[in-house]
Amino acid sequence: MGPAGLAAAAAIGAVTLGLKRSLEEAAKADQSYRRLEAVLRATGHASGLTAEQIADFADGIERSTLATGEDIQDAASILATFRSIAGETFTRTLGLAQDMSAVFGQDLSGAAIQLGKALEDPIDGLTALRRVGVSFSETQKQLIRTLVETGQTAEAQRVILDALEQQVGGAGAAEASGLRGATNRLEDAWGNLLEVIGRTPAITSIAQGALDLLSGTIEGLASSIEQDPIGQRIATATEQLAHARDEWRAWRQAGQARRCWASA
Numbered sequence: 001m002g003p004a005g006l007a008a009a010a011a012i013g014a015v016t017l018g019l020k021r022s023l024e025e026a027a028k029a030d031q032s033y034r035r036l037e038a039v040l041r042a043t044g045h046a047s048g049l050t051a052e053q054i055a056d057f058a059d060g061i062e063r064s065t066l067a068t069g070e071d072i073q074d075a076a077s078i079l080a081t082f083r084s085i086a087g088e089t090f091t092r093t094l095g096l097a098q099d100m101s102a103v104f105g106q107d108l109s110g111a112a113i114q115l116g117k118a119l120e121d122p123i124d125g126l127t128a129l130r131r132v133g134v135s136f137s138e139t140q141k142q143l144i145r146t147l148v149e150t151g152q153t154a155e156a157q158r159v160i161l162d163a164l165e166q167q168v169g170g171a172g173a174a175e176a177s178g179l180r181g182a183t184n185r186l187e188d189a190w191g192n193l194l195e196v197i198g199r200t201p202a203i204t205s206i207a208q209g210a211l212d213l214l215s216g217t218i219e220g221l222a223s224s225i226e227q228d229p230i231g232q233r234i235a236t237a238t239e240q241l242a243h244a245r246d247e248w249r250a251w252r253q254a255g256q257a258r259r260c261w262a263s264a
Contacts, residue, residue, distance in 0.1 A: 032070040032077075039077045046083035047090045057091050065172035067098050067108055075112040082116035089157055093119060096164050098172040104132050115164075122148050122156040129164070136163055 037051045047054075058072035076094055079085060085093055093115050100111040114132065118125025122144050126136055136144075140163055147156035 028070055032073045036073050036077045036080070039080045043080055043083055046086060047080045048086040049090060054091075054094075057094065061095060061098055061172070065098050065102070065176045067101070067172065071108050072098070075108045078109055078112045079116050082120045084153060085116060085119050085157070089119070089154065089161070092161055095172075096161060096168065099168040099170065100132075100134075100164070102171040102175045103168045106132070118160060119157045122153065122160060126160070129160075134164055134167060136160075 033051060033055060036054060040047065040049075040051055054076045055069070055073060058069045058076065061067055061072050062069040072094065075097055076090075079090065079094060079097070094112070097111040097115050098108055100106060100115065101108045104111070106114075114128055118129050126141060126144065130136065140159060144156045144159050147153070147159065
């Protein structure tokens with residue numbers, strides 16, 4: 001294979017690897033979305049939101065924080081298993097989970113689990129939140145207990161979220177400011193572009209064909225290198241040079257031995 005063939009193979013490889021990345025990004029996003037849909041169906045849509053609505057909300061968080069859309073959707077899938085969290089409380093909790101993640105150094109799904117447990121059982125859930133650093137005054141704790149005992153769980157959830165927002169609200173957006181945020185937005189934009197490309201049927205078909213072509217090209221290149229007479233001559237010359245080097249070293253050692261014998 002000549003220089004032109006190698007250049008063509010390299011070009012095909014670069015394009016194909018780009019298409020492969022697009023397919024991977026699209027598959028990852030699709031997997032996250034389908035998982036969310038499955039959880040919503042399993043819980044009877046207790047969250048009161050559709051997968052599309054949650055995905056749109058996740059895109060908004062992605063644009064303003066360092067979290068990815070897939071990470072947010074995965075956290076939403078976890079949060080959706082807590083059936084008492086619905087509507088505005090659901091989206092508010094998801095946003096504050098990202099803020100908690102930023103402040104306390106947790107992964108987003110872990111923060112969603114902690115918040116979900118706290119809101120599902122507000123009285124006992126306060127203990128878990130206090131362990132990670134969220135504080136509640138005695139007045140707030142008593143109010144939450146009273147609300148739960150009188151059947152006003154939704155109001156108790158609101159009190160918890162209000163207290164949490166006063167302590168960590170906006171942290172996710174704050175850490176995404178400056179150069180780090182600009183870099184992250186560029187990464188997100190590029191990843192989203194790859195997802196769109198990967199979801200395009202025509203691109204998918206082209207990518208599959210290109211991957212097959214690249215595989216064949218690489219196999220042919222390997223075969224050509226193995227059978228190339230020039231490659232064989234280079235290998236032979238290398239072996240001869242190594243042999244000559246060994247003989248030269250042996251001759252020098254013999255000469256040094258003769259000089260030592262003569263001086264003795």
